[in-house]
Amino acid sequence: MAKIPLNPEQTDRVKQLAKEIADQVQGFIQKHSSVSVERTILRLYGADGVDSEGTPLPNRLVEILQEKQGLESGVSRAFAAAMIESGRDAQTTVELIEQEKIDFGNLSKFSHADIVKKEKELAQHAIAVLDASRKKKQEKQKEWPLPRQPWRYMIVATGNIYEDRTQAKAAVLAGSDIIAVIRSTAQSLLDYVPYGATTEGFGGTYATQENFKIMRKALDEASEKEGRYIRLVNYASGLCMAEIAACSAIEDLDMLLNDSMYGILFRDINMKRTFVDQYFSRLICSRAKIIINTGEDNYLTTSDAMDNAYTVTASQLINEAMAKNALLTDDLLGLGHAFEISPKIENAFLYELAHAQLARQLFPNAPLKYMPPTKYMDTDIFYSHCLDTLFNLASVFTNQGIHLSGILTEAIHTPLMQDRYQSLSSVNYVFNVARELSDEVEFKKDGIVAKRAQQVLNEAESFLKSLRETGLMDGIAQGKFADISRQENGGKGLAGVFEKGPEYSNPVMTQLEAEGLIN
Numbered sequence: 260m261a262k263i264p265l266n267p268e269q270t271d272r273v274k275q276l277a278k279e280i281a282d283q284v285q286g287f288i289q290k291h292s293s294v295s296v297e298r299t300i301l302r303l304y305g306a307d308g309v310d311s312e313g314t315p316l317p318n319r320l321v322e323i324l325q326e327k328q329g330l331e332s333g334v335s336r337a338f339a340a341a342m343i344e345s346g347r348d349a350q351t352t353v354e355l356i357e358q359e360k361i362d363f364g365n366l367s368k369f370s371h372a373d374i375v376k377k378e379k380e381l382a383q384h385a386i387a388v389l390d391a392s393r394k395k396k397q398e399k400q401k402e403w404p405l406p407r408q409p410w411r412y413m414i415v416a417t418g419n420i421y422e423d424r425t426q427a428k429a430a431v432l433a434g435s436d437i438i439a440v441i442r443s444t445a446q447s448l449l450d451y452v453p454y455g456a457t458t459e460g461f462g463g464t465y466a467t468q469e470n471f472k473i474m475r476k477a478l479d480e481a482s483e484k485e486g487r488y489i490r491l492v493n494y495a496s497g498l499c500m501a502e503i504a505a506c507s508a509i510e511d512l513d514m515l516l517n518d519s520m521y522g523i524l525f526r527d528i529n530m531k532r533t534f535v536d537q538y539f540s541r542l543i544c545s546r547a548k549i550i551i552n553t554g555e556d557n558y559l560t561t562s563d564a565m566d567n568a569y570t571v572t573a574s575q576l577i578n579e580a581m582a583k584n585a586l587l588t589d590d591l592l593g594l595g596h597a598f599e600i601s602p603k604i605e606n607a608f609l610y611e612l613a614h615a616q617l618a619r620q621l622f623p624n625a626p627l628k629y630m631p632p633t634k635y636m637d638t639d640i641f642y643s644h645c646l647d648t649l650f651n652l653a654s655v656f657t658n659q660g661i662h663l664s665g666i667l668t669e670a671i672h673t674p675l676m677q678d679r680y681q682s683l684s685s686v687n688y689v690f691n692v693a694r695e696l697s698d699e700v701e702f703k704k705d706g707i708v709a710k711r712a713q714q715v716l717n718e719a720e721s722f723l724k725s726l727r728e729t730g731l732m733d734g735i736a737q738g739k740f741a742d743i744s745r746q747e748n749g750g751k752g753l754a755g756v757f758e759k760g761p762e763y764s765n766p767v768m769t770q771l772e773a774e775g776l777i778n
Contacts, residue, residue, distance in 0.1 A: 260658060261697045263616050263712045264704055269720065270621060273576055276723035280731050281580035287531065288538045292765065294450070294755040295532075296539045297321050297334040299501040302509075303385035303767055304338060305349030307468070309454045316353045317502070318451050320363065323356065327364050331760030335767075337364045339377040344368060349381075382766035386774075389546040392508045396548060399479070403488040406436045408626065409654050409662035410490070411686050413679055416441035418460030420470045424477045429676050431481040431489055433683040437514065437661065439492035440474055442466045447497025447526045448751060452506060462673075466493050466503055471510035490514055492552070495540055496522045498752045500533065504540035508547035514593065514661075515544060519581075520574060521554030523735060524743045529750035530732055541585030542771040551587065552661065553578045556597030556630035558741040564599045568614055569718035570740050571596050575618065576723065577731065579625075586775045589624035593661050597630035598650040606707055608649055613711035615657040616702070621716075626660025629653075636670040643667045647682065651689040656697050662686065 298317035308316045324330060324337055338352070341361050345352040356363045366374060413435040415426040420440075427438040443460035446453075456473060457465040464470060471493065478489040490513035495503040500517065507515055519537040522528035544551055555571040555578070562570070575594045582592055596618050600607045618627055631650045636643045647665030654662045666674040666682045674682075702708050726734045738744035 261616075261656075261700050261702050263613070263620060263702050263709045265617075265620055265712070265716065269716065273573075273621075273716070273720050273723055274580070276720065276727055277573070277576035277580040278583075280577055280723065280726050281584055283727075283730050284534055284581070284732070285538075285584050288535050290759060291531070291535050291756055292330070292333060292759055292763065293532055293535045293752075293757070294318075294321050294325070294330070295499055295536050296501050296765070297330060298499075299505045299539060299543075300333070300335055300385075300765060300767055301338060301353070302502060302505045303388060304335075304381045305384065306338075306353045307350060308353070310357055313454070315451050315454055316357055319357055320353060324364050330757050332762040333759070333764050335378055335381070335764045336366060336374050336762075339374050339381060340366050340369055342381070343373060343377050378764065378766050382770055385767045386546070386770055389508050389543060392511050393546065393548040395511050396513065399482065400488050403482045403486060406487050409629070409659045409690065410436040410626070411683060411690075412437040412439060412492070412628075412661050412663045413683065414439045414441050414663070416460075416463040416673065418443065418462075418464055419458040420456055420464050420473050421458065423464050424474060426676055426679070427474065427477060428481050430679055430683070431478070431485060433680045434687045435489070435664070435679075435683060436487065437490040437492055438474070438478060439514075439516075440464050440466070440470070442494040445526075447494070447522060447528065450498045450752065450755065452499050452502050466495075466506075468506040468510060471507060471512055475510050475512065490550075492516070496533075496554070497526060497528060498532070498536075498755070500536040501540040501543065504543040504549070507549060508543055512549060514550040514552055515540075516554065517541065517544065517551040518553040518555075518578065518595070520578070520735075520740065521557060523745050523750065524741050525554075525557055527745060527750045529753040529756070530735060530745060530747060532750075532752035532756045535756060537581070538585055539768060541582060541587055542768060544591065545586040545588070545775065546771055548591065550591045550593050550626060550661075551582065552593040552628045553595045555595040556599070556628070557595075559597050559599035560634055560741075562742045564597075564601070564614075565604065565610065567742075568715045569722055571614075572617065572621070572715055572719040573722045573726070574740060575622065576719070577726075579622065586771070589622070590626065592622065592625040593628040594618070594622055594625055595628045595630060598632050598653060599630075599634050602635055602646065608653070609707045610711050611649075611653050612657065613708045614715065615653050615659065616708065617712040617715055619657045619659070628661040628663065629659040630663050631665025631669075633669060636665075638670050640667040640671070643670060644681070644685065648685050648689060651686050652693055655690045655693050658697065
């Protein structure tokens with residue numbers, strides 16, 4: 260494969276800088292939890308369902324405990340004591356608590372040793388759920404081999420999960436390897452996970468565990484028919500990152516859009532809340548073998564790709580370091596970037612190659628998520644299709660991992676099935692005719708591509724040095740990413756963050772941290 264001549268010592272330097280920045284944030288994460296993390300523990304223990312008013316029962320239990328005594332010790336031991344008292348399964352215990360038949364939070368009825376023993380049993384059940392998900396996916400991939408990268412990624416988003424299912428199967432027949440069910444607009448701002456199958460959404464379909472189950476079944480059927488494994492993607496950004504990660508693991512999802520920076524910058528989620536939630540969600544993803552997708556591509560929709568490409572690279576490096584802190588391995592790092600330079604710039608395609616190649620070499624074992632042009636798409640569908648075709652060429656040439664198919668009508672309306680078919684036809688054509696192109700050429704050491712990549716890397720290193728001094732949170736507050744400023748104590752969800760007390764317990768997190776991924 261053609262390579263840009265990068266200095267390995269500089270690569271080591273920028274990775275170390277990113278690690279130091281991530282470790283600063285990790286210090287805060289270790290001392291705090293959130294209402295979403297506690298609800299996730301309950302879900303992994305077996306809690307589900309809604310009350311008579313439609314409030315998810317994990318939310319209700321956390322609210323009950325918070326009102327009675329606060330959350331500084333977490334929900335785990337209180338639920339373990341309730342399980343001993345009920346003598347029933349987790350779901351029945353949840354319902355008895357909600358009906359006020361169990362004094363939730365009262366630990367005085369049982370010995371500390373008995374409560375800890377029950378807690379350990381619950382944690383083992385939770386870990387077993389994650390292990391089962393990983394093993395099922397591995398077995399499927401043995402039966403239906405994974406296609407060659409770049410994997411062809413297609414979005415469906417009708418609002419109706421049953422229509423999404425139909426469109427997903429059509430996309431698979433046209434060549435897609437990955438189906439992403441985009442979430443309903445603003446679901447990331449909901450501080451609960453909706454329940455059940457849904458048939459109405461706005462610009463997408465609600466992410467619910469039942470919807471995950473419906474789509475997973477459909478894609479397994481498609482995998483068997485096509486003889487290749489079809490991956491399922493959803494979104495775990497926003498106020499319920501860890502909960503959706505848990506629901507996704509239970510239903511054997513393969514990928515999650517999982518990036519606190521996206522939530523902070525583009526959905527105004529409080530940074531403290533989402534850093535805490537992201538860590539637990541990524542521990543879950545690590546154990547269940549769920550690939551994360553990060554959202555650096557979005558930076559270039561609000562800032563210029565030529566002027567600010569270094570922010571994408573720097574953020575990728577920080578995201579990688581944060582992911583490694585959560586024990587994610589390289590094969591689970593779908594770090595994001597995009598093809599977003601203005602087509603009016605002479606040699607823009609060469610600069611796009613430089614950005615894509617730099618990402619490929621900085622993260623050689625990661626299935627990078629490469630996003631198509633959106634900022635400069637046009638109502639002239641032929642022009643837009645041309646942009647997408649050049650994007651397809653850049654992707655296969657630089658061996659990207661996850662290729663989000665661009666669609667020629669993106670600038671006009673929500674794409675129809677025939678639009679997706681046309682998009683995939685172009686992807687299939689370019690990937691086939693240019694498959695080994697990068698093995699046949701070399702980059703000039705002093706050429707446009709090499710110089711641009713070096714420039715971006717130099718700028719990223721300087722940027723990371725400044726972030727190491729200010730800290731990531733202050734850097735975000737100063738508007739250093741995507742030209743958007745978010746304050747440390749602003750945004751949505753801060754009230755759901757709390758400092759862990761001396762008796763805090765989360766045995767699921769403790770075991771995941773101790774054991775990491777077990778193959």
